[in-house]
Amino acid sequence: MPKAKRPVSPYAADAAVRLGQLIRRGRIDRHMTVAALAERAGVSRGLIQRIEAGDTGCTIGAVFEAAAIVGVRLFDAGQVTMSRDVESARELLTLLPKAIRSHRTEPDDDF
Amino acid sequence: MPKAKRPVSPYAADAAVRLGQLIRRGRIDRHMTVAALAERAGVSRGLIQRIEAGDTGCTIGAVFEAAAIVGVRLFDAGQVTMSRDVESARELLTLLPKAIRSHRTEPDDDF
């Protein structure tokens, strides 16, 4: 058997890979070497390689750091860049409870 | 002295916090308890709490996993949801070199 590290869903793995690709592209666009990015991010060269490879075991601190340096922004200064930011409306209706009164064991799923 | 864990830039820390907030909102919207989300994500309850708090020390695997479950998608099935996805054009022009010939020690910065 290979190495059953920490299992992640296909989506999570895919998302990590895509983010890694974005970072790599951003780095290359800026003519930076992996070593240079590593130095600026304050991490090791190997870690940058794993981040660009989409390793799900990297901390978001390191990943977001690298992303920021090469210009990949998931969030646009103050506003979230999401497909559906319609959600922001609902928060006013619900007024976000702090504790959830769960009765239904199985939440309505969708993926 | 406080805790000088792994230093991260303000942006990276902020991005992590925002993502955590999105996850929390998504969870509450779906009437899920922290424990329920933890179980579905296959992680501990404490980890979900740290993720929602924006702890930069969490692995992207765990964070993206939680995000996916509560419906927070940074990437829209096949297409990246970024402010500037114009970049996809450039990759055809440049044809992305695999190795960077760095001369300039200091890359053109912007933030």
Place this chain on the structure above:
DNA sequence: TTCTTATGGCCTATTTATGGATCAAACGTG
């Protein structure tokens, strides 16, 4: 081509995150 450098993979020591339990306080409901 030849040379120089970037990259990627592997390894090990160390640092760190994670799981699991526990506890107190806050919360929602009847």
Place this chain on the structure above:
DNA sequence: CACGTTTGATCCATAAATAGGCCATAAGAA
């Protein structure tokens, strides 16, 4: 209000990420 539940925070043992080296190979420049 009083109840049961959720949340948040802490502690510790353990699993895992990270640093940092090394080496082989690929890639760009002359």
